[in-house]
Each structure stands twice: as structure tokens, then as C-alpha cells.
Amino acid sequence: MIDDRSRVVITGMGWVTPLGHDVTSVWSKLLAGQSAMGPITRFDAKSFTTNFAAEVRDFSLDGFLADTSAHEGAHRNSQYALAAAAQAWRQAGLGDVSKPGHPHSGHPSLEPRRLGIYLGAGEGILDFDNYVSANLAGWDPESRTMRGSEWGRVAHETMTPVCELEQEPNMPLAHIAEAFCARGPAYNTLTACAASTQATGEATEILRRGDADVMIAGGAHTMIHPLGITGFIRLTALSAASDDPVRASRPFDATRNGFVMGEGAGIMILERLEHALARGATPLVEVVGYGSSADAYRITDIQPEGMGAVASMNEALTEAGIDPLATDEHGRPLIHYISAHGTGTKENDSIETRAVKRVFGENAPKIPMSSIKSMMGHLIAAAGAVELIVCAQSIASSFVPPTMNLNTPDPACDLDYVPNEARDLRGAPGGVRCAMSNSFGFGGQNDTIIIKSYEG
């Protein structure tokens, strides 16, 4: 159990998503069931079996950061992370980096070494055209070998140091450290689609131990580039309904056939409660539980009973001191909303359903559980952080977002997925006070976080 000194709260949130670049407007769009899907514009994908995605549109770092000079070569993943962090930082009252001056202007006594970062950010974008040129120049089809001198000549001529080094997955972290003057513990995790949930959970643990006062946590990623889309097409993980992108992502629907690629970032300011209160900050929600597990089953398949997901949920519930089988005096389960991993692949959604039923028993059908991936696609490493912000918004408003495109029931998916229309829970006793976010990574790494309304 968590004692008072180790309580952790979220005091700021920000995101860059395919539906927009600020928490409030995107939240309205999610409740209205809007879709961000459209044709891929970043490269010529017309002939690809999946030629659509949920792209971040009309985005520029200008306006988020007063001084972008240190971030000129930043790839899109790092730029999204910076913009999301700037929003979170401002909401937390730590400073406004869109204006010139020190980033800690809102809290000048914040010690840089007590400010840490834990991201679940993905790698940058391969310099595809130049990479292809070098590969084709060097390739000898007769001997089926790569001629190193030719490859090296073209590679050195066309690929640049900045573009190559900015692809390292720790670069979003490096940019954030620079922009916010952080010198504390700094980590990047890349547990595939679970990464930013893991990052937020581990950041919480660092704060609980007292190794930092404030952590910038979350994730950023884009795989909307030729090899990213290629890789997932080959895995048959992407929806191929090219004629109707808006209806392509159909989590929990019997006709679901894969996920839609999204991109973006979600960043939160996590803080030791004591520290937040001492500086007069307003806690938005409290982080009460975190769990991490591995399926240890197969690289290509999820453990059929969802035992990995069961383990991460149970671990988070135990830490939170929440009995999944209990109900309150009104007969409501103690978890009021679950943000599903809900990718829209055949395998994930049915196994996730099975896992939630195993954990919550008779309570499972009473808990609204939705997937915003139906609207903004799968943000891969960034998905978990964005979805945790959705949970926080649900707690703040007592509305939960819908799962769109859910029209054909699947007997293997028989829970309450909030189909096609947001749910107003303001009339439910207690509204939405406690929410759980699940993220499951390719390869079998699973993470769960539980947050609760802050109640002093």
C-alpha cells in the first residue's frame, strides 16, 4: 500500500494527436465520435494495401516553444513530444515555454536534478529515399551481395549526421531535457505498444522512492513512413478497408480486420503529492496503481487466455488496494472506466475481453470499456500516454468516450464497449472516479495504470 509520502499525482497534461494539438478540443472531438482517418500524405502509398492512416495535421512546433533553435533537426516524434510537454508544463504551472525566459519560471526553486524524465518514445524516421538509393546502388543482383564500396559512397553522399542521430529512440527525451532543463533520472523505454504506459508507471515508481520531485512522462511516436507501414502490412496487422478509412478501425466489432496507424505524443507532469501541494499546484488525478508483466508465450501471438494482461491488471489493482470483484453501496464496480488497448485486430480484442472478464468476474460487463483507437488510430509507443490522459479527462468530466464503428456484435466480445456514442455518467453515483488504462505490446509486454480523482 502507498503511504502519504509516496503519493503521486498528475498536475499537467498535453498531447499532439491526429485529432488536434490541445487536450480540450480533442476531448470534445472524441466525445463526438470524430475520426482522424484519411489518405496517407507523407509518402506515395496509393498502391499499398493500406493507404490510409490517422496523421497529425497542421502541426508546427512554433507557438509551443519560444526558442526552437536547439531542436532544428528534431524528427516528428521529438517535435510532438516537445509540443505535448509544453502544454503539460504550462498546465502544471511550472512555466510557459512558449514565452522567452527560463523554463522553470513558474517554479524557480525547482532543482534540475530533482526533475526527471521517463518516456516511452519510438525511434525517429528512417531517411528512406536515401537509404533505398544506397541499397540499390550497392546491390549486385548477380552475386546477390552488397558491394560495400558503392553502398558506402552513396550513403555518405546522401545521408546526413543529424538525420541519422535523431533517429535514436532516446532523442525525444534528449530534446525534452534540453527544453525543460531536466538533470534528474532520465529513461526511455520502448516496449512497443505498451511503452508510454510503462514509462508513466515507472516514473511513478521513481517519485514514490523519492528519487525526483517532478517527472515528465509519456511517449511519442510515428511509424507513418514507408518501412513502418510496410512492416505492419507484412504482419497483416493493419486494416485494409481502403474504400472507407473512417470505418476501418472497428475495435470489438465482429468485422474488425486490423488497426489503423496513428501518430503523436502524450506527455504528463507527474509529481510527488507533497511537492505539488507545497508549491500550490492543483492535482488533476492521483496515480494509484501500476502493473507490468510479460506473456512469455510467443513472439507472434498473445497468450490465448490473456494471462499476461490479467497479471498486469491484477498487479495494478493490488497496488491500488482495489478489489475487482467488489462493488460500492450502489452496486457499482470500483473501477468506473477502462481504456482498452482495443487495437481492432481479431486476436487482441477477444483476448483482452477474456482477460478483463477473468479479472473482474461478474463486474466486467458493468464497466464501460472503450477504445479511442477507433477514432485516432494506434499511436504505437505513444498510445498508452494519450489513453491515460483520456482516463483523466473522463474522471474530470464523468463522460467516457465511445468505441466507434461498433455495429456487428462479436460473441467473443461481449462487454460494454460504449458503442458509437459517448456515455454521460454524471448521473451515476460518484460519476467516474477511478479509471484503468491497459496497453499490450507486440511480443507480449503488458502494462496497466490506474488513476483516481484526487480527493485530498
Place this chain on the structure above:
Amino acid sequence: MSRRVVITGAGAVSGFGYGAGALWEGLCAGSSAIAPIEAFDAAGMRCGLGVEARGFSAKDHVPKSYRKAVKVMARDIELAVGAAKDAVERAGIVTKGAGDGAEPTYRPDQVGCQIGAGLIAADVSELAMALSTSTDDSGRFSYQAWGESGINNLTPLWLLKYLPNMLACHVTIIHEACGPSNTITCGEASGLLSIGESLRVIQRSDAELCFSGGAESKVNPMGVLRLEYAGRLAGAEDCEGVAPESIVRPYDPGSPGGVVGEGAGILLLEARDSAEARGADALAEIVGFGAGQSPRSTEPEQRAEGLTIAVENALSEAGLEPGEIDAIMPAATGVPRLDETEAHALQSVFGPGASGTPLITLPGAIGDTMAGAGALQACVGAMCVKEQRLPARLHGGSPAHGMDAGASESREAKLERVLVCTGSLGGQNAALVLARA
């Protein structure tokens, strides 16, 4: 009071081949594994030298039923899988995949896995073969042809070879480790940061045993190109006529740089009470850990900030004064800019010349192993503490900054506590204090 954590197994795959035993022997003998690169035609690169784990294939180190899966392993993954097996055997642990079907030492949910990884480079020949099917009449790549049909020339599971979390995923599957699982991707600091995460997982009782470390192979065209671009590699002209063991010259301002490498270090971290209960012979105890971030700067004093913080925090957790450290194993890359930063950090904690504390340096022997580096350092550090011996130190010049890093033979030494630390390309730093168990 948090639980105490010991290292009960240290596994490695390095330029000396499979096994921490081979690594220790090579290091103590004062050999260098630097040799011409064989894995690919390096004629177009700045230097044709590298360090490879020659003759190593994960096929020889996985259960028979898992051999097929080696096909979907990038080299980085193979290295991690090999080192994990070595660690398990040396720790005397039984897992699902090691121990001939005997009852596993721990329940699967008591076993965690935190393995650091790098940006894994796709195999250029494999991609070139597929991409070359999608050219237009002028021989240029055509997106249209690729999308229509060329794409089908890539094996369906292609992407899974290159996801950095697959190092941990394969290890968890082979050894049935269902506990907390993480993949740190912070360049050279990945290994030590992962060990720090495992330490915390066990301290908070979320696992009894953790696979912990990191692996990477940069011995491929993109890996070498990126290290070149990062200014880390000596050129061919610098190495001509120089004996392999003299190429890398840590803390020598005239050092030409490092040599590309590959390797994995996987440790088994175990709750001390559980290890004692099963009668395990620990190599070392982890008594302190720290992490910190450095700013980007032209000034070495500023760049040193994160490493200084990491080392101070590790010492503080261990409750130790700098003078109580008997040896230091820093990154010691032989890249002057990085060495200068590191020297600044160590001197700001330990005083001028790091107070003559002997340094243990690895890159001259095993090359620049990036995400494998910190883990290999920790692996060697644990063996130093166990064996009460310093391995030989390779050096082809004269270390500056008063650092005790010049060429020396292996020797016995009283090593109660060893500090292991590293920075990274992205500015993350980590430090670990190992003590006699």
C-alpha cells in the same frame, strides 16, 4: 529498508565469443578482439576494423524447439539470448528453457526481465534484395511497384526482427519470465539503466529474480555509418600499422576514437534472501544506483553534469564516500570529447586524477558495444569483485587528466567496492556500485 539485491549470474557474448568465462580470460590475458570486419563488406566505411563475436550463433544456445525462432532474430537479439543462457547456467538457476526439464527455481511470475537495446538496423542485403524488385524503367525505386507487389518479397515477420523489445521478449519466452518486463533504449546507458530498473523491481518485491542488461551489434553498414557520424570511430589511417591492443587510447587527447563492436551482457539479479535460501554463490551485491541527464553543451563541465549526478546518487544510496571506492569502470571510449566529459565528472566527485583510483577500461579489448556496453561493464565489474582481480588494461598512448588508465597487466587487487558508470549519446547517464557479496 528495501530488500538487498545480489548478482548471482553474469552472462556475456563479446568479441571473445560466447560466455562471460571467455570474456574474463580474454580481458585478463590482455588481448584485443579488434580485427577486420567479416560480417559485411566494409570497404565503403571509414575503417574496416571491428569487434565481432565470431562463430557465435544463438542457434547453438536455445532449446531445440526454439531454433526456428532464431530466424526472426536480428543479431542484437541473438546476442541477448546467448548471454541470458550463459547467465542462467552460471547462476545455477533452472528455467523452462535451461535445466533439462527440472522444476524451475522460481515461479514464472517471480521472474522479471529488463534488457536494454539500441536502434536495431535492418539487414541492408535483405532489404536491397526486396527493394530491387521495385524499380521503374530508369532503375529508380518505385513506391507504386513496391506497394503493389515488391513488398511481398519481404518475409512477413520482417518487422519483428527489429523491434527493440524483442531482446527481452525472446528471453522471457525461452526462460518463461512472466514478471515485470522493460526495454530501455538510451544508447550506451541502456544496460546500466536496465540493471537499475531490475534492482528497483526486486527491491519493491515485484520479482525475486530479474534478467537484466543490454545488447547491441553495430557491426553492420548503418550501425557503422551512425557511429562514424557520431564522431566515435577511428579512421583506417589511424589504425594502419598499429597493433589492435594499442588502437583505443582512453583519456588520451590525441586518441583517434573507438572501434565498432557488438556484444551482450546479461546479469541475473536476485533478492539476497532468496539467493541465500537456495544456497547461491553471489558474485557481488548491488549497493547503489544513480541516474542523471546531461545538457547538450560545448563545455565539458556542463556535459559532465548528468554523470556527476548519477555517480553522486549511486554513492549516496550506498552510503559511501568516494574514497571507499577501490576501482572505477567508466565508459572509457577513447573518443576525446567523451573522455574529457567523463574525466570531468569523475574528478568532480573523486578529486584530481580521480585520486589515483585505478580504472578498468574495456573498449580497447571489446570495442564500442553501445547498448551492450554498460551491461558488459557491469558483468566484468561483478567478476572483478568476485575474483578480487583487475583485468589487463590496453592503451596505445598516454592518458591525460591524471587518470590511472594506462596500459597495465592484470593483477590481484583488494576490491571491496567497484563503481561502474557510463554516459550516452543522448545525454542519459547511469552509475552502479558493486560490493563484495
